Amino acid sequence: MAEEAKLIPHVSSELKPFFDAARNHQLAVQKCDNCGALRFPAAPMCLKCDSTRSSWVTVSGRGKIFSYTIMHRAYHPAFKAPYALAVVELDEGPKMTSNIVGIEPSKVRCGMPVQVMFDKLNEDVTLPRFRPAD
Numbered sequence: 151m152a153e154e155a156k157l158i159p160h161v162s163s164e165l166k167p168f169f170d171a172a173r174n175h176q177l178a179v180q181k182c183d184n185c186g187a188l189r190f191p192a193a194p195m196c197l198k199c200d201s202t203r204s205s206w207v208t209v210s211g212r213g214k215i216f217s218y219t220i221m222h223r224a225y226h227p228a229f230k231a232p233y234a235l236a237v238v239e240l241d242e243g244p245k246m247t248s249n250i251v252g253i254e255p256s257k258v259r260c261g262m263p264v265q266v267m268f269d270k271l272n273e274d275v276t277l278p279r280f281r282p283a284d
């Protein structure tokens with residue numbers, strides 16, 4: 151049987167803390183050390199107070215679907231169409247773009263509660279994805 155096609159994200163130094171947390175089945179976002187604002191994706195400066203001091207904190211992994219689209223065309227063998235691509239608004243505020251798994255794509259809706267799950271792609275990279283909340 152052929153090995154399943156996988157697309158492994160590049161782990162930049164900027165996002166290494168995110169992927170280190172994911173390997174431990176935790177979802178992490180950046181937190182401004184000056185004003186406490188949370189942000190994702192990683193950025194060198196806080197959009198609220200311009201501070202360049204930040205650290206990484208873990209969040210609940212729960213949120214809701216803010217927006218989504220259904221992809222009907224497979225642009226890579228790793229993505230079997232149809233699949234749902236969504237912007238998830240975390241309970242703590244930041245938004246993440248992710249796949250929605252564990253549900254028929256046609257049943258995905260805005261406002262649907264979701265929770266993170268972790269997809270181990272290889273020894274180095276575990277990718278957070280979201281599924282309907284319990």
Ligand SMILES: [Zn+2]
Pocket residue numbers: 182183184185186187196197198199200201
């Ligand atoms: Zn700030």
